Amino acid sequence: xxxxxxxxxxxxxxxxxxxxxxxxxxxxxxxxxxxxxxxxxxxxxxxxxxxxxxxxxxxxxxxxxxxxxxxxxxxxxxxxxxxxxxxxxxxxxxxxxxxxxxxxxxxxxxxxxxxxxxxxxxxxxxxxxxxxxxxxxxxxxxxxxxxxxxxxxxxxxxxxxxxxxxxxxxxxxxxxxxxxxxxxxxxxxxxxxxxxxxxxxxxxxxxxxxxxxxxxxxxxxxxxxxxxxxxxxxxxxxxxxxxxxxxxxxxxxxxxxxxxxxxxxxxxxxxxxxxxxxxxxxxxxxxxxxxxxxxxxxxxxxxxxxxxxxxxxxxxxxxxxxxxxxxxxxxxxxxxxxxxxxxxxxxxxxxxxxxxxxxxxxxxxxxxxxxxxxxxxxxxxxxxxxxxxxxxxxxxxxxxxxxxxxxxxxxxxxxxxxxxxxxxxxxxxxxxxxxxxxxxxxxxxxxxxxxxxxxxxxxxxxxxxxxxxxxxxxxxxxxxxxxxxxxxxxxxxxxxxxxxxxxxxxxxxxxxxxxxxxxxxxxxxxxxxxxxxxxxxxxxxxxxxxxxxxxxxxxxxxxxxxxxxxxxxxxxxxxxxxxxxxxxxxxxxxxxxxxxxxxxxxxxxxxxxxxxxxxxxxxxxxxxxxxxxxxxxxxxxxxxxxxxxxxxxxxxxxxxxxxxxxxxxxxxxxxxxxxxxxxxxxxxxx
Ligand code: FHN
Numbered sequence: 001x002x003x004x005x006x007x008x009x010x011x012x013x014x015x016x017x018x019x020x021x022x023x024x025x026x027x028x029x030x031x032x033x034x035x036x037x038x039x040x041x042x043x044x045x046x047x048x049x050x051x052x053x054x055x056x057x058x059x060x061x062x063x064x065x066x067x068x069x070x071x072x073x074x075x076x077x078x079x080x081x082x083x084x085x086x087x088x089x090x091x092x093x094x095x096x097x098x099x100x101x102x103x104x105x106x107x108x109x110x111x112x113x114x115x116x117x118x119x120x121x122x123x124x125x126x127x128x129x130x131x132x133x134x135x136x137x138x139x140x141x142x143x144x145x146x147x148x149x150x151x152x153x154x155x156x157x158x159x160x161x162x163x164x165x166x167x168x169x170x171x172x173x174x175x176x177x178x179x180x181x182x183x184x185x186x187x188x189x190x191x192x193x194x195x196x197x198x199x200x201x202x203x204x205x206x207x208x209x210x211x212x213x214x215x216x217x218x219x220x221x222x223x224x225x226x227x228x229x230x231x232x233x234x235x236x237x238x239x240x241x242x243x244x245x246x247x248x249x250x251x252x253x254x255x256x257x258x259x260x261x262x263x264x265x266x267x268x269x270x271x272x273x274x275x276x277x278x279x280x281x282x283x284x285x286x287x288x289x290x291x292x293x294x295x296x297x298x299x300x301x302x303x304x305x306x307x308x309x310x311x312x313x314x315x316x317x318x319x320x321x322x323x324x325x326x327x328x329x330x331x332x333x334x335x336x337x338x339x340x341x342x343x344x345x346x347x348x349x350x351x352x353x354x355x356x357x358x359x360x361x362x363x364x365x366x367x368x369x370x371x372x373x374x375x376x377x378x379x380x381x382x383x384x385x386x387x388x389x390x391x392x393x394x395x396x397x398x399x400x401x402x403x404x405x406x407x408x409x410x411x412x413x414x415x416x417x418x419x420x421x422x423x424x425x426x427x428x429x430x431x432x433x434x435x436x437x438x439x440x441x442x443x444x445x446x447x448x449x450x451x452x453x454x455x456x457x458x459x460x461x462x463x464x465x466x467x468x469x470x471x472x473x474x475x476x477x478x479x480x481x482x483x484x485x486x487x488x489x490x491x492x493x494x495x496x497x498x499x500x501x502x503x504x505x506x507x508x509x510x511x512x513x514x515x516x517x518x519x520x521x522x523x524x525x526x527x528x529x530x531x532x533x534x535x536x537x538x539x540x541x542x543x544x545x546x547x548x549x550x551x552x553x554x555x556x557x558x559x560x561x562x563x564x565x566x567x568x569x570x571x572x573x574x575x576x577x578x579x580x581x582x583x584x585x586x587x588x589x590x591x592x593x594x595x596x597x598x599x600x601x602x603x604x605x606x607x608x609x610x611x612x613x614x615x616x617x618x619x620x621x622x623x624x625x626x627x628x629x630x631x632x633x634x635x636x637x638x639x640x641x642x643x644x645x646x647x648x649x650x651x652x653x654x655x656x657x658x659x660x661x662x663x664x665x666x667x668x669x670x671x672x673x674x675x676x677x678x679x680x681x682x683x684x685x686x
Contacts, residue, residue: 254633540646
């Protein structure tokens with residue numbers, strides 16, 4: 001039979017043409033991204049689920065009880081021992097419909113569950129490996145059941161997927177203690193092929209997904225180029241999917257954001273923390289545990305209260321972010337009862353007040369003394385949701401610096417929407433509210449105003465420190481140029497006849513300043529008040545034979561706060577002249593305790609700034625001056641201390657859990673710039 005070449009060539013060309021060239025989504029048009037992100041921005045609230053083999057040991061190993069999803073690493077469990085959990089994972093009480101219903105009833109709009117955590121174990125039926133749920137006695141595709149339950153209950157289904165994989169032979173680096181686990185033949189590119197093959201299974205067999213939440217991107221084998229490639233790979237499989245910033249590198253630790261201008265996925269991921277002022281113009285989601293662990297830890301009873309959770313939800317929404325709240329299910333396949341209880345209480349509040357969270361935008365106010373604010377555009381104006389944590393005892397809720405006319409106000413929990421009286425009091429609106437507090441956790445008042453919010457921030461009164469020795473200089477600043485600042489120094493409320501602020505004010509005694517912005521003889525803002533207090537410095541000492549440097553003790557161990565050093569034997573001791581952690585034994589799991597004296601050059605108020613990842617504490621003259629303890633990313637706390645010339649005892653304690661580690665102690669006096677304390681300022685004596 002004669003084969004006619006032309007049609008065959010045409011067919012081959014046709015097939016080649018049909019196999020679409022992958023789309024490059026890295027420079028997606030803003031309008032397209034906005035359309036893709038809309039449901040996620042409206043959702044504001046989701047459930048995180050960390051579940052896997054680690055639920056079997058439930059945080060305990062060899063008498064230690066502080067483990068969780070990191071247990072294979074933190075307890076240094078060899079692969080062959082950890083793999084035995086596969087034969088023990090049998091969550092017979094698991095019910096996907098129940099889980100999804102609890103999330104839905106709590107007002108959560110999406111669920112992000114670990115398809116694979118760092119241990120490499122798949123909660124789904126993967127053809128790429130036997131290290132998955134189908135090799136357990138349970139033999140059911142958990143993600144498939146959850147996918148169906150989410151579809152049935154109209155819950156958006158999402159996956160967390162770890163780039164870091166402590167199980168796959170091609171993943172590198174190994175754990176630093178896995179000295180006998182060969183890396184021979186390990187090929188990271190082959191690992192990337194494996195990871196993509198699993199992602200293709202997840203993105204083609206479990207329905208339409210909302211988010212791919214990558215994690216474990218911080219090891220030196222992952223790169224920005226790999227991240228961009230993976231982002232495009234995932235988007236080409238599900239073009240509308242949303243991908244977090246941990247698909248690539250460059251995240252600022254637990255603060256979770258990337259430098260502007262770098263490729264950073266679709267949203268930032270602050271972890272266990274809330275950005276202080278939100279991140280205007282950026283999409284971000286704070287993820288948090290409900291207790292102190294992501295994976296189930298049967299001993300961890302330190303659950304956040306429902307009040308804490310609901311107020312964090314309002315705080316996050318008021319800053320334009322999403323809240324991803326974690327559940328760590330047990331090995332039986334149920335949520336811990338403490339989580340179930342909180343979800344129910346959260347759901348009760350959300351049932352009444354959810355509209356003040358969903359589809360809202362960030363607050364127009366810099367801060368509100370009594371709570372938070374979210375807002376929505378409405379025809380002819382703006383709807384403000386005033387989240388009142390501290391109900392006014394005088395029944396007057398003051399909304400400071402709001403220039404708009406009020407249309408109406410009512411309690412969101414009042415189905416009759418009975419109007420509340422709103423009056424203008426100089427630069428503020430004052431709402432007459434009932435004596436009875438509608439909700440002790442967060443009472444929401446709806447305030448409809450004409451037009452877009454016109455907010456005049458109260459002036460900011462500041463000085464180098466709130467205490468002073470000798471004299472202090474106080475400044476007052478405002479955020480607009482249409483008004484003038486008027487102030488008093490006797491605690492009284494400023495009027496149009498009060499002194500006009502023109503330059504920093506010197507005070508030599510304890511003084512309270514009160515200020516407001518005025519325009520055309522009328523107050524435009526609320527009042528700010530600030531007190532500077534004159535103090536006597538703590539006298540310094542002279543310690544003869546003092547030598548340069550600080551004594552330090554270094555301890556290896558796993559903590560989620562600074563340990564009690566009594567009874568611990570240091571792994572290393574010595575003298576240090578800085579906090580570079582030069583002697584750290586590894587990147588994770590250690591604590592250092594520095595002790596000695598600091599030389600204060602002259603009487604004055606010194607502002608100490610202590611920055612660390614994870615926790616730290618500063619003691620001066622045996623008093624706790626700064627408590628920056630706990631598992632967190634690089635976080636800074638400061639304290640003002642009045643100290644006399646001479647030596648003062650100093651102690652800095654620090655611990656590193658997992659992830660990044662850093663420690664820095666700065667100081668400044670007066671309006672100077674905070675700088676690292678020179679090593680020459682430290683002395684020890686023994
Ligand atoms: O190492 C993980 C940790 O186990 C957990 O999954 C959190 C949740 O965001 N992410 C990493 C720590 O930053």
